[in-house]
Amino acid sequence: MTRNKIELQVLNISNSQAQAGAYALVMGETNGSRQLPIIIGSAEAQAVLIELRKIVPPRPMTHHLFASILEALGVKLLRALIYRVENGIFYSYIYLKSNDAIIRADSRTSDAIILCLHTNAPILIYEDILEAERMRADNDPYSSPRQDIHFDPDELLQEEKLDNLKVALQRAIDEENYEQAAQLRDQINQMEKQQKE
Numbered sequence: 001m002t003r004n005k006i007e008l009q010v011l012n013i014s015n016s017q018a019q020a021g022a023y024a025l026v027m028g029e030t031n032g033s034r035q036l037p038i039i040i041g042s043a044e045a046q047a048v049l050i051e052l053r054k055i056v057p058p059r060p061m062t063h064h065l066f067a068s069i070l071e072a073l074g075v076k077l078l079r080a081l082i083y084r085v086e087n088g089i090f091y092s093y094i095y096l097k098s099n100d101a102i103i104r105a106d107s108r109t110s111d112a113i114i115l116c117l118h119t120n121a122p123i124l125i126y127e128d129i130l131e132a133e134r135m136r137a138d139n140d141p142y143s144s145p146r147q148d149i150h151f152d153p154d155e156l157l158q159e160e161k162l163d164n165l166k167v168a169l170q171r172a173i174d175e176e177n178y179e180q181a182a183q184l185r186d187q188i189n190q191m192e193k194q195q196k197e
Helices: 042-052 062-072 109-119 127-133 153-174 178-196
Strands: 005-015 023-029 035-040 075-086 089-098 101-108 123-126
Touching (some): 005 042, 023 042, 023 109, 035 109, 042 109, 062 075, 075 101, 101 109, 109 123, 123 127, 153 178
Parallel strands (some): 075 123
Antiparallel strands (some): 023 035
């Protein structure tokens, strides 16, 4: 039996009402109105946001590294396919083309989506999964995601910047560069103060 595949696109990211510290990545079918929420962590939400906003981070993120390695090896990411869901967890494959060989690899769905966003590869799902898992009007945590957004993308990027400053502070202390460490400490304190206001 052949299962129909539907192409998805990222519509939105919002705070997850169901899980603290998690985000709902809302996918929508490209030529239709059905929407699918996928719960992801903050690091994955940040990577999606970076790709959607075409932000170039100062250092490559993991998906940038992976995409660069594929390119260096002459391997192309063809597509991602969400092929199964179990207890709210989506399972995905990525399909790669190397010379004449097609390689299928198991992937976290969030990683597959981020890679596809970075390389402009299509994201597919079996239609029966989309139909079974799609958002419905009476499904409270995810109802009307386009109107009910509680997500501040700048706040997520600020968290990343703060984490990077803390790493730099520790490195400055380890290298006994106390002048730089003091400057970094002041920056961190100022950012943390602004977050509390």
